[in-house]
Amino acid sequence: MIVFTLGFARMGEIDEEIEQANNISSMDAQAYKVADGGVDDDGRSKRTGTVWTASAHIVTAIVGSGVLSLAWGIAQLGWITGVSTLLIFSSISLYSSGLLADCYRAPLSGKRNHTYRAAVKTYLGGRKHKICGLVQYVLLVGMVVGYTITAAISMLAIQKSNCFQKRGHGAQCKFSNNPFMIGIGIVEMFLSQIPNIHKLSWLSIIAAIMSVSYAGIGMGLAFTKAVSGHGETTSLTGEEIGPNLTAADKTWGMFSAIGNIAFACAYLQILIEIQDTLKSSPPENKVMKKANIIATLTATTLYMLCGCFGYAALGNDAPGNLLAGFYKPFWLVDMANSFIVVHLLGAYQVMAQPVFYVIESWASTRWPKSKFVTKEYPVTIGKNNLKFSVNLFRLTWRTIFVVMATLLSMALPFFNEVLGLLGALAYWPLTVYFPLEMHIAQKNIKRGTSWWFGLQLLNLVCFLTALGAACSSIHGLYKALHTYEPLKVTQ
Template sequence: MPVEAFEIAENGGANLKDVDDDGRPRRTGTLITASAHIITAVIGSGVLSLAWAIAQLGWIIGPTVLIAFSLITWFCSSLLTDCYRAPDPVHGKRNYTYGGAVRAYLGDVKYRFCSLAQYVNLVGVTIGYTITTAISMGAVKRSNCFHRHGHQAPCKVSDTTNMIIFAAIQIVLSQLPNFHELSLLSLVAAVMSITYSSIGLALSIAKIAGGGHVRTTLTGVTVGVDVSGTEKIWRTFQSLGDIAFAYSYSNVLIEIQDTLKSSPPENKVMKKATSIGVSTTTLFYMLCGMLGYAAFGNEAPGNFLTGFGFYDPFWLIDIGNICIAIHLIGAYQVFAQPIFQFFENYIRNRYPENGFIHSERIINIPIIGKFPFSPFRLVWRTLYVIITALVAMIFPFFNDFLGLIGALSFWPLTVYFPVEMYKKQAQISKFSKTGIWLNTLSSACLVVSILAACGSVQGLVQALAHYKPFKVS
């Protein structure tokens, strides 16, 4: 029996039936909840830019890149699931976070590099989701305005106001103590993500069926007609970042796996959940990206539900954007909780005697019932939400921001660390056939990430040159 569980039982703190092998409260996650977490994390705002990304790449390279990113994400995520426990993937010691797994397998130096990459990415995603939700909330108002006054009406909305509303909601939800309390939220968010993806898909099919000529090509936007040669290169690079962002979830995989029951083994369940999650999202991505391109051609908007790619039926557009907002309200928490846990554990270990930091009590809330309240959690998490909202207000650039986040996170978090940990665990030699293949994969993905980052930075620079913060548009 592990020492932690024995001590808890001896002190009367819990029945052994209520704790896992590490002494923590027994985990209750299942294949269904893990799959919901993954779908919530993967099918996010990235799906909205895929029609634009395919338009930059064309009919041949676009779908090929989508499938390639899907296979790489699935393969590397499968490797990562075996790293939840160390050194044995079934009976080893648990790693509660992605960074913890890296430290267990690769040591402190790479752990610090991983933590920097992971938390920069997580912060970026929460900012990106704030931007996307505000745009979708504004799109509902614009859609109704266009319906009443015509498509040429100057229907202006304030993204700043919508970001404030979103931030207020997140301040409340951020008081949930940890990841284990998010199962219901993730299930709702997963349903929402599939719903708005299906709406976008249905609208694309309806637009195609309705006729009308749109120009599509095998190689995407045409140099000299749609864009200049330089713009074609930068947009191609940025589209890689947008697609990489669409598959970004490896940075929370270990945290999701830590919610699973210990029987059957977590890695086996998580591999199944990864296959379900990635295959489901790839199906939607292929359909939304390709049919979106078929509907709009080389003029596909950056966000096909808010672009404005569609105007009618306005009520269906509204439902789609409301679903986006609900989904990203939950997805924000999936990505923010690891940040909260990391910072709070660090501060509590740094100041073990501080009463404000460590105080927590149970309060009764009508309808909700008993809820653990911490003054420190309230103050710091509220401050975090406010800061991310302020950054989103200053840089509300949907496509460029998503592309940059995807580019910065894809190689280190999706590919490099899972590959390196697997090589360590399986004791694969650098110069063996498997070692050479894995190193080649990692190197190729590094090049893709660098190119995607360059394209997104160039897009941000261009956008900033003509932007005035906090304006109504």
């Protein structure tokens, strides 16, 4: 985490050094092709990604455990506003993802932009790419911490479910999150040694299957309760103001719900990194747009079904986690929570890999002759001669990163509120502002035209939404701080 902070302090220098490492001439690339036969036009190892692996990466990133909070979100907004908000923000994300996919290659040279920040630098230049990098990587680190907490909560839910099954649902079953967070950290230490996101296809496919599975279980439980006639009270406007809900709390809840739905539909912070895994033929932007459509339709369908069925079943008092509204059958609820854990273990890596890349690229260009930084040590394990390589810097830096993320999760177990704030601040620039500005620069859209005004109106609406969600997150963080006891949380 210290290295990460120092890296941001020298963002401009890091950009130049990474660009030097990536700027292999076409002559050099051709020489590599002759000698190796397995590299792309930028001299890197041949990319093997397809529309399906890219879709799996996106689904892994976009369909997080947040899908289970959508019933609560619709309960705050009601049927009309809740469903409309979900469809609107899914459409916005799909539109802006298409614009960003077209920015993968530079307009004249055709040079690849390996990261989101590199694309911003190519099209917008100046200091905007530094701001983009700061926002992007702080959000990714925040999401890693949030995933650690959420996975631990799901593991805790399984333990509590087993306790309720033995002692009855009214029993006092309280346990600490910390042992689960430590266990997750240990697993992530091993997974983090996967060299780069190009090697994560299998993990993303498994995680994507898990996300669809637990969302399906939650949806099935809600559907069963709703159609059985035992569903709770719902309304067109959601939770109603009354003795247990003030107008102020209703307003905060609505802003928070809108923010949660908007952020649940966003994944553009890692879109370029995912696109950089694709084969060069057919063109990457066309393949990525297909992957965007597949993943967005999949995610939106799951969101609609879970949110609507969950609200129909649990009503205006729907909990923040859909699965918390059901405790029978125990084995099915436990299975869903175990699927959440597996999914988040994979999603952790999808979010962490871009952070690993930027620090390791900087280190390799800063100390190119250091064996500690650049030398790969081949290792063979088992009778099947399983081969992989170990890099000492990668081993050390990634282990430190996971340890720090785990400690932060344990020290700030209400980090979901902080993550909500980070998400609120990051949603507008990463999902809307930068893609729209790069599109304007790419297409040379003139200021004052109807097209320009339309894009700026979309920009403004999303900015105001993010601002309202940020205020709501700050309000929730303020309330959480009043009950804060470091490292002593039990649930």
